Amino acid sequence: MTSQEALYKYTLRLGDTSLILAQRLSEWTGHGPFLEEDLALTNIALDIFGRGKSLLEYAAKLEGKGRTEDDLAFFRNDREYFNALITEQPNGDYAKTIIRQAIIDCFDLMFYTELAKSKDATLAGIAEKSIKEISYHKRHSFSWVNRFGNGTEESLTRLQNGLNEIWPYAGELFEMNEIDAVLISEGIAVDLNALKSLWEKEISQLIAKANLVQPESTYAHTGSRKALHSEHLSYILAEMQSIPRMHPTAKW
Amino acid sequence: MSNDSQGPLWEVFLQKKAGQPFVHCGNLHAYDKEMALQNARDLYTRRNEGMSIWVVPSSAIVASSPEDMGSFFEPANDKIFRHPTFYQIPDGVGHM
Numbered sequence: 001m002t003s004q005e006a007l008y009k010y011t012l013r014l015g016d017t018s019l020i021l022a023q024r025l026s027e028w029t030g031h032g033p034f035l036e037e038d039l040a041l042t043n044i045a046l047d048i049f050g051r052g053k054s055l056l057e058y059a060a061k062l063e064g065k066g067r068t069e070d071d072l073a074f075f076r077n078d079r080e081y082f083n084a085l086i087t088e089q090p091n092g093d094y095a096k097t098i099i100r101q102a103i104i105d106c107f108d109l110m111f112y113t114e115l116a117k118s119k120d121a122t123l124a125g126i127a128e129k130s131i132k133e134i135s136y137h138k139r140h141s142f143s144w145v146n147r148f149g150n151g152t153e154e155s156l157t158r159l160q161n162g163l164n165e166i167w168p169y170a171g172e173l174f175e176m177n178e179i180d181a182v183l184i185s186e187g188i189a190v191d192l193n194a195l196k197s198l199w200e201k202e203i204s205q206l207i208a209k210a211n212l213v214q215p216e217s218t219y220a221h222t223g224s225r226k227a228l229h230s231e232h233l234s235y236i237l238a239e240m241q242s243i244p245r246m247h248p249t250a251k252w
Numbered sequence: 253m254s255n256d257s258q259g260p261l262w263e264v265f266l267q268k269k270a271g272q273p274f275v276h277c278g279n280l281h282a283y284d285k286e287m288a289l290q291n292a293r294d295l296y297t298r299r300n301e302g303m304s305i306w307v308v309p310s311s312a313i314v315a316s317s318p319e320d321m322g323s324f325f326e327p328a329n330d331k332i333f334r335h336p337t338f339y340q341i342p343d344g345v346g347h348m
Contacts, residue, residue, distance in 0.1 A: 034258040036280050036291040043294050136293075143286050 006182040008062040015055030016083035022048035047133040074244035078233045086169035088233045096162030098144045105138035110195045119187040149210025171220025259283035261310040264292045266302030
């Protein structure tokens with residue numbers, strides 16, 4: 001694999017992960033638990049959409065086939081998407097959405113802090129801009145985990161159920177393949193092995209503070225690095241892509 | 253969405269720049285201080301409206317009531333001597 005090809009696929013993976021997470025989060029728009037929180041999560045989804053747009057724009061440029069970020073977003077099928085499986089999992093109740101977000105925010109803050117040191121100037125620039133946004137997202141999701149965990153019996157139960165459901169999808173965030181190997185050797189990609197123990201430590205602390213029980217299973221679903229997805233992605237894409245596919249030449 | 257599911261009301265004050273007064277800009281619902289601060293950030297500072305935020309529980313604000321208007325404010329109406337307009341400011345003082 002050439003390094004140009006690896007960089008394209010790496011950027012696509014990051015862009016897809018942001019795009020699908022943002023699309024999932026935006027399902028809460030207008031359905032949040034109350035007005036202020038509705039706005040907060042919508043803001044967060046918008047930040048992540050913005051990051052996804054920058055990444056897919058760069059991926060399209062790297063691909064060099066004249067496609068745009070919109071082409072990549074709206075005219076690829078599920079077997080061409082490389083978003084992490086955790087991002088396509090259903091929102092569930094607010095507690096599940098929040099614990100998924102906390103798990104991802106914790107990972108993303110570490111990841112993009114490292115990516116900001118990348119030798120690829122564009123990726124480093126996008127990462128640098130994202131760090132402040134993700135710091136805020138993490139503050140938001142972590143404080144909600146604490147609130148649910150130290151709230152009522154029901155809020156704790158819902159949070160625990162959400163954690164149990166989402167936990168088997170966290171491990172895949174750290175999966176690497178030949179794309180990572182090529183780019184790590186060039187100082188472009190982040191070595192995910194180096195982040196794992198830091199992430200585990202921080203998540204364990206969060207779990208303890210929120211009175212949660214860490215799931216014992218170490219089983220991790222896998223597949224997204226090969227564009228193999230759970231059944232949920234096709235539904236997300238159907239909703240996200242139907243209008244542009246119906247009106248491919250429309251401008252907005 | 254019933255009232256009691258949104259948490260208590262908080263008043264939000266924003267400071268545009270360091271040194272300027274905090275100005276009341278609205279209110280919001282939140283269950284605790286951290287949530288109130290985060291909600292204020294999301295609701296009132298999306299377009300760079302401020303550099304610093306105060307949130308205060310609405311219940312902590314003591315307000316005069318409309319009935320107080322007469323006794324509170326009318327006595328000031330006929331006391332124009334309270335305005336500093338009855339003496340000349342020497343030129344040397346410049347802008348005050």
